[in-house]
Amino acid sequence: MKIVHKSIAKDGRGTVKLIATEAEDLWHLYNLIDVGNFVKATTIRKVQRETDTGSSESERLKIMLTIEVSEVDFDSQGLQLRIKGRNVVESSHVKIGAFHTIEVELHRSFELTKSSWDVIDLDRLTTASEPTAGADVAAVIMQEGLANVCVLGNSLSRFVTRVESNIARKGPGAAYNNDKSKSKFFDLVYRAMKDKLKLDELKVIILASPGYVKDEFFKYMNAEAVRTAEKSMIKIKPKCILAHSSSGHRHSLHEVLANPALQSRLVDTKAAAEVKALETFFDVLSNQPDRACYGPPHVLYAAELGAIQTLLISDSLFRNADVPTRKKYVGVVDVTRSTGGDVHIFSAMHITGEQLNEMTGIAAVLRFPLPELEDMDLGQSP
Secondary structure (H helix, E strand, O other): OEEEEEEEOOOOOEEEEEEOOOHHHHHHHHHHOOOOOEEEEEEEEEEEEEOOOOOEEEEEEEEEEEEEEEEEEEEOOOOEEEEEEEEOOOOOOOOOOOEEEEEEOOOOEEEEEEOOOOHHHHHHHHHHOOOOOOOOEEEEEEEOOEEEEEEEOOOOEEEEEEEEOOOOOOOOOHHHHHHHHHHHHHHHHHHHHHHHOOHHHOOEEEEEEOOOHHHHHHHHHHHHHHHHOOHHHHOOHHHEEEEEOOOOOHHHHHHHHOOHHHHOOOOOOHHHHHHHHHHHHHHHHHHOHHHEEEOHHHHHHHHHOOOEEEEEEEHHHHHOOOHHHHHHHHHHHHHHHHOOOEEEEEOOOOHHHHHHHOOOOEEEEEOOOOHHHHHOOOOOOO
16 A cells, blocks of 8 residues: 555544555555545546437546545455445536445545544554555465465455366276376366466465375476476475365365464464464463453453453454444553553454454453453443
8 A cells, every 4th residue: 555645633633645556455445444534536427418419328437526435345355445425525527415436446546534543544554555565475275176275465365266176086097087187186276376376476375285185286386387487386386385284175274374383484474473362362261261351341341450461353343333332442452552562453354353253353361360250241242
């Protein structure tokens, strides 16, 4: 993400001019743009005009509009961001109050105005504008006849493609047919990696499977790259890590990322920090349950006591349409940081964020035990 211009007053009001430079930026913008904000952008609008004969015809024009946001929609598979709202600036083609949907495009600037840029918004601006914010880890989770290819950025864990192919196991010539069908499967996975991944931008490529499928594929991949003199595939050999997974299904990525043997290779990625934070939380919850809690009521209570050592919170909680509720979550972040605690904001679209969301989206490791939490009825939501 490129910040072209930023003008934010001390009271939090202000406008930022932004350019989304890669797909992951659209996710950041989805989390930045709230209902009630104002977006100014160049957009395409179908307008009616009268011809010389008196009839009317429609025409698609490129115009500048400013809308007050009423709805924001993010398509995680198509990687599209649409912003719907009412026009608030008079235009020769669009009346004030008319609805319009702006689709945010890569490499095209727009302005976002808020009445209050809070600490979460400013943190996300900083994160999104970092040069290393893009996807830097890929994972191919496989078993015989099935492979799932995923990419993991700082904020987005995205399924890229699924490869399926029948593997022969029985009948006349089973051994020969098995080898032949396995080679066909490996070739499909090889081509999926070559065609679907930005190989030169990746730091790490994880190949994971039960048994020796990953080892056999790795051998096939290297041999095929040399045979075809495919430089992009030859260069990724040092980036590859072989790991165990219980299956070739996407959910196995959780266990792969939690493997301690991978942590040294993933140390420079956000995924590693979040996996470690989750692992620590679950360890404390199992062995010292009085020093761990999850769920909004318990975590908010612990924050009021200054008891949070490490806060784990999903960015989905900050998208709450109820402003007071959002402010409470922002307040937990502020209090934790002001008392010297660590804060990990998990992306709901990342594999680690999905795991945190399964347990309400908020959890904490505490500085000191709070045994009273177990017996307290704090309600279901803040």
